[in-house]
Amino acid sequence: MKLIIGIVQDEDASRLISQLMNDGFGVTKLATTGGFLRAGNTTLLVGVEDDRFQNAMDTPYPIEVVVGGATVFVLTVDQFMKL
Numbered sequence: 379m380k381l382i383i384g385i386v387q388d389e390d391a392s393r394l395i396s397q398l399m400n401d402g403f404g405v406t407k408l409a410t411t412g413g414f415l416r417a418g419n420t421t422l423l424v425g426v427e428d429d430r431f432q433n434a435m436d437t438p439y440p441i442e443v444v445v446g447g448a449t450v451f452v453l454t455v456d457q458f459m460k461l
C-alpha cells in the first residue's frame with residue numbers, strides 16, 4: 379500500500395478530490411500553509427493499494443497537471459488498520 383501526499387493550490391483541490399472520490403479513492407484534505415510563501419495551500423492524503431497507485435496518479439484530472447503544479451510525496455505504508 380502507498381500513501382500519496384499531494385500538496386496543491388487551494389483552487390485545484392476541489393476538482394481533484396471529486397475525481398479521486400468518483401474513482402473510489404479515500405481522500406483526506408488538510409488546510410495547510412507553505413513555509414516559503416506563508417500562503418494557504420491544500421494537502422491531500424490518499425491511501426491506495428499498490429495495484430491502484432497508478433490509477434490514482436492518472437485520474438481524469440491528473441495530479442501532475444493541476445493548474446499550479448503539485449508537490450507529491452509517495453510513501454510505502456507498513457501497516458493500515460481501522461480500529
Ligand code: 2BA
Pocket residue numbers: 385411412413414415416417419447448449
Ligand atoms: P513548489 O516547489 O511547487 O512548492 C509548493 C508547496 O509545496 C510549498 O509551498 C510547500 O508547501 C510544499 N513543498 C514543496 N516542497 C516541499 C518539501 N520538500 N517538503 C515539504 N513541503 C514542500 P511554499 O513553501 O509556500 O513554496 C511555494 C513556492 O515558492 C514553491 O513552489 C517554489 O516555487 C517557491 N519556493 C519555495 N521555497 C523556496 C526557496 N527557498 N527559494 C526560492 N523559491 C522557493
